[in-house]
Structures are given as structure tokens and as C-alpha cells.
Amino acid sequence: MSEKIPYKIYLEESEMPDSWYNVRADMKNKPAPLLNPGTHQPMTAEELEAVFCKELVAQELDNENRFIPIPQEIRDFYKMYRPSPLVRAYCLEEKLQTPAKIYYKFEGNNTSGSHKLNSAIAQAYYAKNQGLKGVTTETGAGQWGTALAMACGYLGLDCKVFMVKVSYEQKPFRREVMRTYGASVTPSPSDTTEVGRKILAEFPDTTGSLGCAISEAVEVAVSNPGYRYVLGSVLNQVLLHQSIIGLETKAALDKYGIKPDMIIGCAGGGSNLGGLISPFMGAKLRGEADYRIIAVEPASCPSFTRGVYAYDFCDTGMVCPLAKMYTLGSGFIPAPNHAGGLRYHGMSPILSQLYDDGLMEAVAVPQTSVFEAAEQFARVEGILPAPESSHAIKVAIDEAMKCKETGEEKTIVFGLTGTGYFDMVAYEKFHDGKMDDYIPTDEELQKYFATLPKMD
Amino acid sequence: MSEKIPYKIYLEESEMPDSWYNVRADMKNKPAPLLNPGTHQPMTAEELEAVFCKELVAQELDNENRFIPIPQEIRDFYKMYRPSPLVRAYCLEEKLQTPAKIYYKFEGNNTSGSHKLNSAIAQAYYAKNQGLKGVTTETGAGQWGTALAMACGYLGLDCKVFMVKVSYEQKPFRREVMRTYGASVTPSPSDTTEVGRKILAEFPDTTGSLGCAISEAVEVAVSNPGYRYVLGSVLNQVLLHQSIIGLETKAALDKYGIKPDMIIGCAGGGSNLGGLISPFMGAKLRGEADYRIIAVEPASCPSFTRGVYAYDFCDTGMVCPLAKMYTLGSGFIPAPNHAGGLRYHGMSPILSQLYDDGLMEAVAVPQTSVFEAAEQFARVEGILPAPESSHAIKVAIDEAMKCKETGEEKTIVFGLTGTGYFDMVAYEKFHDGKMDDYIPTDEELQKYFATLPKMD
Numbered sequence: 001m002s003e004k005i006p007y008k009i010y011l012e013e014s015e016m017p018d019s020w021y022n023v024r025a026d027m028k029n030k031p032a033p034l035l036n037p038g039t040h041q042p043m044t045a046e047e048l049e050a051v052f053c054k055e056l057v058a059q060e061l062d063n064e065n066r067f068i069p070i071p072q073e074i075r076d077f078y079k080m081y082r083p084s085p086l087v088r089a090y091c092l093e094e095k096l097q098t099p100a101k102i103y104y105k106f107e108g109n110n111t112s113g114s115h116k117l118n119s120a121i122a123q124a125y126y127a128k129n130q131g132l133k134g135v136t137t138e139t140g141a142g143q144w145g146t147a148l149a150m151a152c153g154y155l156g157l158d159c160k161v162f163m164v165k166v167s168y169e170q171k172p173f174r175r176e177v178m179r180t181y182g183a184s185v186t187p188s189p190s191d192t193t194e195v196g197r198k199i200l201a202e203f204p205d206t207t208g209s210l211g212c213a214i215s216e217a218v219e220v221a222v223s224n225p226g227y228r229y230v231l232g233s234v235l236n237q238v239l240l241h242q243s244i245i246g247l248e249t250k251a252a253l254d255k256y257g258i259k260p261d262m263i264i265g266c267a268g269g270g271s272n273l274g275g276l277i278s279p280f281m282g283a284k285l286r287g288e289a290d291y292r293i294i295a296v297e298p299a300s301c302p303s304f305t306r307g308v309y310a311y312d313f314c315d316t317g318m319v320c321p322l323a324k325m326y327t328l329g330s331g332f333i334p335a336p337n338h339a340g341g342l343r344y345h346g347m348s349p350i351l352s353q354l355y356d357d358g359l360m361e362a363v364a365v366p367q368t369s370v371f372e373a374a375e376q377f378a379r380v381e382g383i384l385p386a387p388e389s390s391h392a393i394k395v396a397i398d399e400a401m402k403c404k405e406t407g408e409e410k411t412i413v414f415g416l417t418g419t420g421y422f423d424m425v426a427y428e429k430f431h432d433g434k435m436d437d438y439i440p441t442d443e444e445l446q447k448y449f450a451t452l453p454k455m456d
Numbered sequence: 457m458s459e460k461i462p463y464k465i466y467l468e469e470s471e472m473p474d475s476w477y478n479v480r481a482d483m484k485n486k487p488a489p490l491l492n493p494g495t496h497q498p499m500t501a502e503e504l505e506a507v508f509c510k511e512l513v514a515q516e517l518d519n520e521n522r523f524i525p526i527p528q529e530i531r532d533f534y535k536m537y538r539p540s541p542l543v544r545a546y547c548l549e550e551k552l553q554t555p556a557k558i559y560y561k562f563e564g565n566n567t568s569g570s571h572k573l574n575s576a577i578a579q580a581y582y583a584k585n586q587g588l589k590g591v592t593t594e595t596g597a598g599q600w601g602t603a604l605a606m607a608c609g610y611l612g613l614d615c616k617v618f619m620v621k622v623s624y625e626q627k628p629f630r631r632e633v634m635r636t637y638g639a640s641v642t643p644s645p646s647d648t649t650e651v652g653r654k655i656l657a658e659f660p661d662t663t664g665s666l667g668c669a670i671s672e673a674v675e676v677a678v679s680n681p682g683y684r685y686v687l688g689s690v691l692n693q694v695l696l697h698q699s700i701i702g703l704e705t706k707a708a709l710d711k712y713g714i715k716p717d718m719i720i721g722c723a724g725g726g727s728n729l730g731g732l733i734s735p736f737m738g739a740k741l742r743g744e745a746d747y748r749i750i751a752v753e754p755a756s757c758p759s760f761t762r763g764v765y766a767y768d769f770c771d772t773g774m775v776c777p778l779a780k781m782y783t784l785g786s787g788f789i790p791a792p793n794h795a796g797g798l799r800y801h802g803m804s805p806i807l808s809q810l811y812d813d814g815l816m817e818a819v820a821v822p823q824t825s826v827f828e829a830a831e832q833f834a835r836v837e838g839i840l841p842a843p844e845s846s847h848a849i850k851v852a853i854d855e856a857m858k859c860k861e862t863g864e865e866k867t868i869v870f871g872l873t874g875t876g877y878f879d880m881v882a883y884e885k886f887h888d889g890k891m892d893d894y895i896p897t898d899e900e901l902q903k904y905f906a907t908l909p910k911m912d
Contacts, residue, residue: 007535080837154835180883419567
């Protein structure tokens, strides 16, 4: 610890993890299984393989193996942009005049601009390995679609993206990046699928939602031979792939003997937070270490803090398996003013179980305060953060300011998931004072809760 | 050399250069001095200090000192995003099936998205140090303006940017990033300056040019106490600051015993290429090493390959000093279809002298071929390159393909100056087949050459 800690801790390529970390192996209470939406029985591997790649199904169902080897081809791809830096936020600390020590794991230094690439390349690899022609998916703010387009472009796989219509229209550049990588992008809901046509007939003016785009992508996957559906968050397999974030973070901290007091991450479907905390939560579950773990979500889409823990549909069209999770109801759509991602109605079953077991905290923050934190951070740390990532920044700053009051030299680690280059419309609204902090009322939420499936 | 070369060579922070490299110290034929546009006599330090910061004037005029120390504050800022990686393009080599070994120095991993930040922080630092209130500048594609806004935001300096009108309108997101960092951005020509009003009166429909925006920025700097003008390219001081790129590149290559056969960089005003090659050119001038050095410019703005080597105005309003350089004439504006930067009519006096002395080569490439190379690169190397940087990619690929024909295992090093996140309109044109390769005719160029100042 006497050694001066550099601004950026880079691991050597040789120090990169060679296995992902499966936190389910450490959990006493395992996440609840996915259920068949018709029979309400746990989905079998065979049933899941109609939708997902075989190897990914095995990962999805594996609650036992703590380490799952990363295939060499994926490790080679990771080397194009990993290890990612763990940054000591010296400039932010100085600006805040806080005794806290702040670190962030920066996942934005790749063209997809976010951590999503960690799972995209894994899912595309297994699809390719299985001899498939291509994959389908949905994207909202566009980070996941971009990452998958990159991974598929690299491996020569076809990639069909259903992009939430409002984002498709507001983010033409995101669409263009996906095209650069050879993906086809369709605004959702579309008339190219049965479920899309049904939703359009019922709600002709809808601007789309993630749940609806998922339904369309799944329909195309199951009705086209040689295609499977892939998902960028929520699923156990995705958190598994994202554990590379946490493993590198832990290795970098250990290298300098740094012990975190709290770990903070933004949470939409849970892919970043779940990945970041996996090995830390494992150590906590085994009683080897202790720290606060804080999920930060938008007040406009508060699944942890105001949702219910129940089985729910993963998609609007109700064609996907049921997942037990903190949810706002599959019909929930954030208010139009909600910027960026973190707009999914549910939350990773793994994180939901951990939260329900009291192993982590959650806090919801209003949008304007998030952009204030983003701008403050950008000006001193030089990185223009994505709106999603800025939720974690907001709470990291809040905690650092508490340390300033108490004089405690706490060590704060947060996940900086990506960059905001494609979110300038939202920044413009913020600069022009046109951003609002609309929060759903209890009555509105009750209406969505009423759509939850009736379980026995 | 037996050691396996990693995908990305990162220097340690402790290995970062502590001085810039001033290649003028090695040049037998020094670059020609800037001249007073009225008297045609060399500009004195005193004259220059009316426009530029004092310390920067000293750097501008220093033809003798090979190493100029980097102040600690600037080195600390550099640590936020430097050392930048030198990447071995294994994936591109594999795709091309070339025996060539390709390396690129990637300068895009900072929020300004390009190498411009290296000089922006230096210039802002010296302005701050001199007790100034703020700085003015011009920006075209927006990389320089963004970098300067970041540097000024960090140091708390006021930053007034004149942005070429066509870019201001086509790139609202660039503008918004600058606002995020607290800069004011005015479309140029504007009615806020005398020179702007004059140009608007003469050419009411003009979409603006860099030369015109420079005139406006200089006018505001000299007529507002506490302000100075700063420039992102062309000047000796800028190449000096950018030598950090070349020094790091050389250190990384030396670390693994790699000897380049050729060094390739895109060239607009020359800041990136000049910085990248500085220490290499120094060694070449001293006879310690030899390699090809190749400047790549757009066929639509071909100052090296079709310009004349002569004293010319640096700006449209003819208020700046005269510089001896390869130039297309200060009235030259690339065709509207020209995408991205590399649109300045002149070229760095240092590089002009080196080119005239036969110490480097230049090649001009058509736009569509540049975007083809960009897309090919993006799909295998995972980085979405800026149009400017893609000029270097294009020629690096061409050279690698020559190696494939001859079987030679040449080592190619090129500068990847930045990312293309804000250039998706140009990518869209390319995808939609709406990009053309307009090249100025000889008659057009002759018309601009006629505007060169008459020298004795």
C-alpha cells in the first residue's frame, strides 16, 4: 500500500481471468428457475434450446460450478479491448475535497461504448460454434445492439436487431454504427412479425418497448431455421459473462492491496452490476469479506425499490419463459422523458434473489440529478459518461460527500459502464432545462402489477 | 523479440515521456519563419505575444532545444488518458492474410475522441498560467474544439469556439459535447465579428471554412483583454505537444525491439503526423535509423501532392502571420461532399520543409476508398475510426497488401488518431452510396493559387 497508486491500473494481458465467475455456486438460496409460461413448470434444457444456443442453456442452468472456462477464441477477442482500466478518480476526489478514495472500472473503451460487448462476443461465439447462421435480438438505447453487431461482424454471423421505435428514430447514429458492422436494424414494433402486427393493431401509436422488441426477436429466432435469440441482460448467462468486469476489478484491487468499503453499480436488467459484484459477492457469501453493495436505478423505472418480487413475463408478447424477479409488470414503459437505458420492467433473477436475501441495497435516483453528476464527472475526469453509468456516478458522489462530512476515508468502487457519445440529445435537453423527473405514481404501478401472471 | 507481443502495448505511467521532442533541433533546413503580413518581416516574439500566450510563443520560435520539459500539471492531466496503447493489429493481419506486421498508435480513448487533447491541455495550461481569462479558437469537424473545451473545463478557463457553419449544423452533438464542458460555440462566419460580417456581406450563402473561423477567433482574442488565440494544428508548438504520440510509440516499439519499416499518418494541418514522426524523423535526420514516412491526405484537399510550397495566409481574413508551407491558397474550400477534417488549405511549415527536402512521401486517396478501409478495419479491429484516421488505415492496408504480393514481412506503424462516433452522417452517406469522390480540377486550383500573397 505504500506504493503510489497510478491513475489507471491496467492488468497485463497475462493477468486476465481465464474463467468466468458463477456467483450462483456461492448462493445458498439459488435464483428461482425460469418457468414454462403455459405449464408453469421449470423450463427444461430441451425447451430452452429451441430459443437459445445449447452451450448458453447449459450456462443458464448451471448453479453449481463456480468457475466456467472462457474459450480461447473469446479470450483473444477480449484482448482487443481488455483488460479495461480500473481508474483512481484522483481529479474527482480533489474536486469534491473528500477523504474518500474513489475507483471506477471503465468499460467504455471499445467501439460499442459499453460493457455489453463482454457478453455479446460470448453469445455470438457459441452461436457460431453451434453452426448457426445468425442471431436475433432487441435493443433499446442501442448499446447491446451495437455490441452484438460488432461481435457478429467479427465472426461473420448474421445479426437481426429489433430496436425500440423511439430509439430508432431518436438515435439514427446508433443504427448507422450497427449497419457499419453489417447488422440489419428494424424499428419495433414492426409489421414483420405476428406479435408486432398484433401490438400495432392494439396500440397503433406506440413508441415501442424493450418487452415488445424481445417478443419480435424471439418470434423471428424460433421461426427461422439456423437462428437463435440472444439477450443482453437479465439472464444468468449474461451475468456470468459480465463477471469478467468484477474479476478484473478484484485482481486490480488485490494487486495494490486495496479493500473496498462499498461497490456501486447502475442496474437496469442487472448485467453490469451482476458482473461487477460477482466475485465480491462470492467472497461475501463465503464470509471472507464484507462491504456494502449498492444497486442504483432510475426513479422513473424503479424495479428494485418499488417493484414486487414475483414471477412475471420477460416480454410484452408473453412468449418468453416466466422469471421470478423484482418487476414493475411486463406492460410497464418508462415515461417518454426517460433518457438512455435502464428501462426494462424486470431485474436479473440472481440479483433479485440476492436483494431479497438482504445481501445488497438499492437506491433510486431522479434523472436530473444523474445528469448533474454526469456533467460534474465529465469536467474533471475527462470521460463523457453514458446516462446509465451516471446513475452509479451520482451515488458514488453522494457517498463521497458523506465521507467529507464524517471524515471517513472510505474506499468506493463503482462501475462506469460506458460512454455517452450517442446520448447527446439527452444532454441537450439537460442543458436546455427541458429534462423532467417524472416518477410513476403508486396508482400507475398498481395497474401494471395487475398484469402479473396468476401463479398457483 | 522472442517474447510474444501483446495485442496492446501499454507503457507504465512511469515510462511516460517527461519532455516533448522538438524535431526542429535535428533539422538542417529549419522551417521558414512566420512573417508579418504587412511588412513581410519575420514575426518577433513581441508581435506574436499579442495573439498567442507567451510561453507558447517561446516554443513556437525554439529551433534549437531538442527536449522541452512537460510541466508536471500537464503530465498529471495526460495520465487521465495516457499512455495510449500501441496496438498490434493481429486481427487485421489475419483478415488480410498478409505477412506484414501492423501496429497502430490509438489516440481515440479519451472523450474528445482524438489526439487533439495532447495540445489542447498544453495550450490551456500556459494560458491559465499566464493569468488569462480565456482562449478563442476555431473548429471544423469538431475534434479540436471538443478537446479544447475539455481542457478549459478542467482548468476553469473560458473557451470561445468558432465552428465552421456547415459542421455546426450537421454535427449538433459535437456542439453539445462542447457545451457539456462549458464552452460557448458560435457558427462561423457570424455577425459577432467584423471579419465575419465582411465575409457574410460578400458571400451571404457561405457554409464557412476553417480559414474564416480562424479569422474570427483571432479577432475576438486580440480585441478582448485577457484572451489569446489557440490553434489545433499547423503551428510548430502544436507539433511539439503532439510529439508525445511519437515518443510513446517509439518507447513501446523499443521495449519489444520492433523496428518499423514505414510510418504512416493522415495529414490535414499536420499535427498528428508531425507528432507521431518527430522522434523517428529525428533519428532519421541524425542517420541513426531509416524508414519510409508517408503522409496521407484526401484527394479532395491535396496540399502536399498538388499544392505549392510558398508563403501564404493562414486564414481567409488575412489577419494572421504568413507561413511558408505547402498550400492550396487561403481561399480554398473542399467540395461540400468532403467528410470529416483534413480540410485545411495549408500544411505545417515543419512538415512542408521535411517534405520539400525529400525526407518523407505523400499520397492522396479518394474518399470512398477511405470509408471502405474504415469499415473493413472496424469489423476486425473493433474500433470505429474517424474519417481522418481512416486515411492512414487505407494506405496501411495498401502497403500490407503489397507485402502479401511480395511476401515481405514489413513492419507498418500508423497513427489511429481518433474515433468516428460523431461522423455517422458520413458513414450513412457511404452506406447509402451517396458519397462521391470529387477532386478539384487543375483550373480550380490555379484560381486559388492566384490568391497567394506577392512576395519580394
